[in-house]
Amino acid sequence: MELTVEGLDFTNIMCKEHSEQSSCLFCTKCDKLVCPTCIANVHKKHDLTEISHAYTLKINKLKKRQSKLQKEKNEITATKDQANLLHDAENSSYAKVSADILKYEQVLKDAVEEHIKKLRNELDQNHKACTKTTEGSINAISKSERQIDKKYSDIKDFNNTTDISKFFKEVCQMERSIKGSVPKPEISCKKTLQFIPGEITQSNIGVLQSVDISLTEVNVSLSVVNQYLTNLSVNDCLSPYHDDSLWIACEPDEVLQKVKPEVTNLKTISTFNLKVYGMATIASDDLLVSTMKSRLQVISSTTGKVTESVYDINPFLPTAIHITSEGQVIVGGYDVIDKRVAVFVINKNGDHECVYEHDQHKRPIFDYPASITTTSNDYIHVSDYDSQEVCGKVVVLDPSGHVINVYKGDTEINKEVPFGPEGIVTTPKDNVIVADIDTHTLYILNNSGQMITYMKTTDNGIAYPNSLAYTPTGQLYIGCSLHEDSTAKDAKLYKVNISGC
Numbered sequence: 001m002e003l004t005v006e007g008l009d010f011t012n013i014m015c016k017e018h019s020e021q022s023s024c025l026f027c028t029k030c031d032k033l034v035c036p037t038c039i040a041n042v043h044k045k046h047d048l049t050e051i052s053h054a055y056t057l058k059i060n061k062l063k064k065r066q067s068k069l070q071k072e073k074n075e076i077t078a079t080k081d082q083a084n085l086l087h088d089a090e091n092s093s094y095a096k097v098s099a100d101i102l103k104y105e106q107v108l109k110d111a112v113e114e115h116i117k118k119l120r121n122e123l124d125q126n127h128k129a130c131t132k133t134t135e136g137s138i139n140a141i142s143k144s145e146r147q148i149d150k151k152y153s154d155i156k157d158f159n160n161t162t163d164i165s166k167f168f169k170e171v172c173q174m175e176r177s178i179k180g181s182v183p184k185p186e187i188s189c190k191k192t193l194q195f196i197p198g199e200i201t202q203s204n205i206g207v208l209q210s211v212d213i214s215l216t217e218v219n220v221s222l223s224v225v226n227q228y229l230t231n232l233s234v235n236d237c238l239s240p241y242h243d244d245s246l247w248i249a250c251e252p253d254e255v256l257q258k259v260k261p262e263v264t265n266l267k268t269i270s271t272f273n274l275k276v277y278g279m280a281t282i283a284s285d286d287l288l289v290s291t292m293k294s295r296l297q298v299i300s301s302t303t304g305k306v307t308e309s310v311y312d313i314n315p316f317l318p319t320a321i322h323i324t325s326e327g328q329v330i331v332g333g334y335d336v337i338d339k340r341v342a343v344f345v346i347n348k349n350g351d352h353e354c355v356y357e358h359d360q361h362k363r364p365i366f367d368y369p370a371s372i373t374t375t376s377n378d379y380i381h382v383s384d385y386d387s388q389e390v391c392g393k394v395v396v397l398d399p400s401g402h403v404i405n406v407y408k409g410d411t412e413i414n415k416e417v418p419f420g421p422e423g424i425v426t427t428p429k430d431n432v433i434v435a436d437i438d439t440h441t442l443y444i445l446n447n448s449g450q451m452i453t454y455m456k457t458t459d460n461g462i463a464y465p466n467s468l469a470y471t472p473t474g475q476l477y478i479g480c481s482l483h484e485d486s487t488a489k490d491a492k493l494y495k496v497n498i499s500g501c
Helices: 036-043 051-106 110-159 164-177
Strands: 025-027 032-034 191-201 204-212 221-229 237-240 246-250 255-261 266-272 278-281 287-290 295-299 306-312 317-323 329-335 340-346 352-356 369-374 380-386 391-397 403-407 421-426 432-436 441-445 451-456 465-470 476-480 492-499
Touching (some): 025 051, 032 036, 051 110, 051 164, 051 403, 110 164, 110 204, 237 278, 278 329, 287 317, 329 369, 340 369, 340 380, 380 421
Parallel strands (some): 278 317, 317 369, 369 421
Antiparallel strands (some): 025 032, 255 266, 278 287, 287 295, 295 306, 317 329, 369 380, 380 391, 432 441, 465 476, 476 492
């Protein structure tokens, strides 16, 4: 009597040739189910076996192929990861070489300008060619990956069928459809260019040299030290103080608080009813804040009194504020009437040293500067958001105001959810961390604005990272928001350790 396998019934499978009879055995020679009449007429001397045994053999065969497909997929995925690393490394190398050439160009006389342009053109053409080749490899790898996923999914779905008649009707076609290995594309572009300075003479400015791309992967890790509940709907801005206290601003609640993180809770030291769009601590330990006035306000660290500062960007209204290591104040601002947006560099006396509003092609650079930081090469990194397009970017400017790079997020991570950069901060290693709130992602960029790596904050239980700040001792804080539909006022603040960047 035919047994069942994992609850499947093999006793009522009607014969395809003789509809009045049930199949009783499986012919291994003909690879088909047979009934008593089939056996008597055709399969009498063939090798016959129990249907359940044949089913088990077929299932085992499919599972072996499924395992092989999984191995092939892992290999394809590893190749794709390598290609993505190569792609990012080439972009990073391009940014570095481009920056080196720009810096070197400044010290040369007008006589060498033509040669510099020639070098940059050669670099751009090589970059375009390498990018096109690498993207082609990535597309081919993605195609192979999809083919494997399709075969794997087909087998998985087929193995779950409980209709044995349908199973044996379609199993041969399934075996044929999954036969053969999926091709593994190769990575073809493994060279980049390196700028080698020459003597500063008209005949020998420098050359571009082809070198192997280094694919050293950056290992970044994050661990939560403490988490705190605030009484705010969002942590829009953070500004640490030298005594381990912290300024927190919530623009929707129109609240500014100075708090002291303790082991399990936040101790509120002072509270101001202010609508704050940006803030930073200046050398005197006073807090500089941007409100609805064109002139920045100052909150005294000793008296708590709010007064006006020397920093004015009229007719613009200020947004983000950043203090450089030299004490310059960088302010983002927008002019509601004329629809202008700019970033101002202001000295200690309140004089505007630079105003960045348009790029080299006279086009507006910014939409809404949400946060600003600087790196050791004096590059300004601006977290910029376009409310009409509901997406953002990180704009990188050199000291002369040239747009060095515009980072618009990751094509995979931001495929469904647009890049929405909020907080931005420079790490002790001179890289830049950008918080992408809606994808719960921290992007790690180098000091030229090229992505090095990223991390998902939800892996550490951190949702909706919004604001970032390093304390003077190198401790990182992450201020979070809540889901857009939430009406609660318990946004979280995290004290974290981050390494590798």
